[in-house]
Amino acid sequence: MKKKLFFGVSIAAFMLASCGGAEETTEETTDETVDTTAEEVIEAVTSEIDTEASVINWFNMNGEEKDHFGTVKVLSGSFTTEGDVITAASLTADMNTITSDDEMGGEKLAGHLMAPDFFDVNQFASAEFTFDRHEEGTVYGTLAAAGKEFAVEAPATVSEGTVEIGEFKVDMSTLPFFVMEKEKEADVTKHHDAMIGFSATIVGK
Numbered sequence: 001m002k003k004k005l006f007f008g009v010s011i012a013a014f015m016l017a018s019c020g021g022a023e024e025t026t027e028e029t030t031d032e033t034v035d036t037t038a039e040e041v042i043e044a045v046t047s048e049i050d051t052e053a054s055v056i057n058w059f060n061m062n063g064e065e066k067d068h069f070g071t072v073k074v075l076s077g078s079f080t081t082e083g084d085v086i087t088a089a090s091l092t093a094d095m096n097t098i099t100s101d102d103e104m105g106g107e108k109l110a111g112h113l114m115a116p117d118f119f120d121v122n123q124f125a126s127a128e129f130t131f132d133r134h135e136e137g138t139v140y141g142t143l144a145a146a147g148k149e150f151a152v153e154a155p156a157t158v159s160e161g162t163v164e165i166g167e168f169k170v171d172m173s174t175l176p177f178f179v180m181e182k183e184k185e186a187d188v189t190k191h192h193d194a195m196i197g198f199s200a201t202i203v204g205k
Contacts, residue, residue, distance in 0.1 A: 042083045047161055047204025049077040049091065056093055059167075059197040066197075068109060073097035075126055079204065084158045086139060089131035091202070095121040095145070117177045119146045139165070148174055154198070165200040172196050 051074045059069035077091035098119070100109040114121040127145035129152065134140070139156035142149050155166035172178065173194035 044080055044082050044087060045161075046078060046080040046088075049074055049079070050203040050205040051075065053203040053205075054201060056198060056200045058098075060193055060195075062193070067193075068100060070098060070100040070110065072099075072127075074202070077129075077202075079131075079163060079202065081158050081163075086131070086134040086156060086158060086163065089129070089139075089141075089163075091129040093127045093129075095119050095125055095127055117180065118175060120176075123147070143170060146175055161204040163200075163202040163204075165198070165202065167197055167199045169195040169197045 054074045056072040056074060057069065058072060059066045072093050072095065075092040075094040077089070079089035079091075080087050095114065098110050098113050098121075100107070100113070113119055116122070119127075124146050127143060130142045130144070132140040132142070134156060137155055137157065139152070139154050141152045143152050144150075150170045150172065152168065152170060154168035157164045157166075171194060175194075178192070178194045
């Protein structure tokens with residue numbers, strides 16, 4: 001009788017140990033599955049800029065209205081994105097392609113913008129944008145034009161290989177034109193706005 005009782009207890013202990021082991025194995029498997037699912041890889045994609053499809057817009061304000069406006073062509077560049085975030089970028093604009101589309105002498109104004117007292121395209125044929133960072137929908141960087149550097153802070157969104165740069169303004173009061181204007185004209189109400197606005201559509205290829 002004692003032998004039978006000992007044998008029965010041994011079988012029960014063996015079954016309990018087996019069940020406990022099965023539960024531990026199941027828990028470990030579940031944990032491994034969760035860890036694998038949590039890992040999401042976002043690939044970096046680098047695109048050359050399609051210079052034919054891309055465009056830079058510029059404008060100047062007269063009070064509340066856009067008084068002068070036009071375009072500049074992209075010469076070269078590239079950008080790298082990870083999802084909807086820009087992680088690297090560079091862009092060169094051809095300053096000899098400045099156009100003016102307003103009704104007040106477009107060609108004359110474009111010629112003035114390319115003259116030595118403004119962007120001086122004979123000496124500085126291109127302008128370069130150097131990327132710093134893209135945070136919370138805003139891209140930061142530096143614009144080098146006419147031998148000077150200007151801080152850039154602009155809204156930017158990425159969608160299907162295209163970067164849309166919303167309107168932003170750059171303070172160009174250090175350019176010779178604006179310096180001479182202030183020296184010659186005491187009436188500040190007659191000064192041109194030194195804040196030149198820009199926006200752009202940059203298409204990758």
